[in-house]
Amino acid sequence: MSPLVLLDYAAVVIFALTGALVASRAQLDVVGFAFLACLTAVGGGTTRDLLLDRHPVFWIAEPTYLGIACAAALLVFFTAHRLESRAKAILWLDAAALSVAVAAGSSIAQAEGAAWGVVLVMGVMTGCLGGLLRDVVANEVPLLLKQGEPYATCALGGALALLVAGWLGLPPFAAALVCAGATFALRASALALGWGIPVYKSRPPRH
Amino acid sequence: MSPLVLLDYAAVVIFALTGALVASRAQLDVVGFAFLACLTAVGGGTTRDLLLDRHPVFWIAEPTYLGIACAAALLVFFTAHRLESRAKAILWLDAAALSVAVAAGSSIAQAEGAAWGVVLVMGVMTGCLGGLLRDVVANEVPLLLKQGEPYATCALGGALALLVAGWLGLPPFAAALVCAGATFALRASALALGWGIPVYKSRPPRH
């Protein structure tokens, strides 16, 4: 098993947890939990595989991924009431999932020999799509679109870190870890410290 | 023509009817009816074909599907005002479409030699995606997410029935019919009798 596969597993577990937590806020039944957990868990990676024409898609080749996502959904179904604040848990788990998924997406694009611009896009996209699908389907405001909370920016920073690490000569798996670390550091500091990059502000009298 | 193809045709017709009925609630024009009917009709099966790398996609190989969906849209455009309650018609037609689509999705995955976990997922996904796309695009609350109304659960039950029928030695088409029957029986009884499996309930003071 290639070490990069570990990243896909980690992203699936953590995204599944966030999907199930969102399902708990929508008060779905247990199969609804599993559905939203699976959608969130494999959404980004599936799009990546389709775009890069990698067949079979990762969870068709290895259905264990789905089993893991369902197990995570079950776990949340029976334990979510113990959490102090599900909203906070979703935010932080999502940050972790984003980090791992950006690393998985950009590393795999790089391993497929994609151009650096495509590596960046695949990283940002794999990272953001799972959560975006989850939020669109569950009718929540996507984290990606919350004003003044950097999200795609953190993913982009992480994917850039992967490229830099590669140019500095690090082996792929080390570069992926650097990428995940950088993404998480950016996102966590944005959540904890409230930094942001300038958002667009229209002048008052315009609309 | 393989008998399994009949399931795709039936799913396309019934889903197209639900898409057009949703379009009538949004008061679209006749091309909007056709667009939403086609999206609903081929959304689930298209995703299935892309994921399983079946090319050409079923409605590209056989554009008749689109003609049928458009005909269904036209029919609804001129007759929907005769319905007592479009909301009720949508619910019941959707139940029928779900049943046929679950059967089509899981049978085809099985015919492609997918693992049993993938067969279940393809069944649930093909069944749920058409309606989910329809509701997300038309800004309605997805049926999938209505509290206390089993939806994905019924699809899963039907896909399980297909696997069991296969293990009992039934030929593929008979197994598909068992699957469609089981899905419809589950969904119809949920609609008529209001049964449900336990939904997640947070304790009152938490949020």
Added chain:
Amino acid sequence: MSPLVLLDYAAVVIFALTGALVASRAQLDVVGFAFLACLTAVGGGTTRDLLLDRHPVFWIAEPTYLGIACAAALLVFFTAHRLESRAKAILWLDAAALSVAVAAGSSIAQAEGAAWGVVLVMGVMTGCLGGLLRDVVANEVPLLLKQGEPYATCALGGALALLVAGWLGLPPFAAALVCAGATFALRASALALGWGIPVYKSRPPRH
């Protein structure tokens, strides 16, 4: 470079501008602008390429597309406050993007030898999907669904014009220009003159 490729470039630039303008209404940061611009710019064409099994997908083969979309996003980020009305700019740019994308989608489907029904669908879909994704992700009411404002209808008219031009013996690029012109003329006259085709109206006492 085939002249048809020019259509893809033009559609990418104009759709990216509309995506960035929608991002400005949601007050995203600059990476959010780039994300929404890229999603809108390549959404329709990507779906077309996946459905027709054209690999690599156009922006993976030629990442310049993404650079162009990001440049358009930057331009809007720094200049959108100069616009009198962003809502109006979005409407008219979207009309231009729709026209070019319908031409790109239907021409490429025709060049791949698709049946005429598929050519129509690919034209309408490539045209409508970029804007639909943009609006669904940004939580705006899709232009496609605005009552009494023909949208898919204009796309369909343009795609029909392409088929007719082809049957009259025009070369592909000329037919594509006819298609783009017809789509824009239809959409622009709908916006300016407020014409529409009959929408569905339920009788008052029904629901």
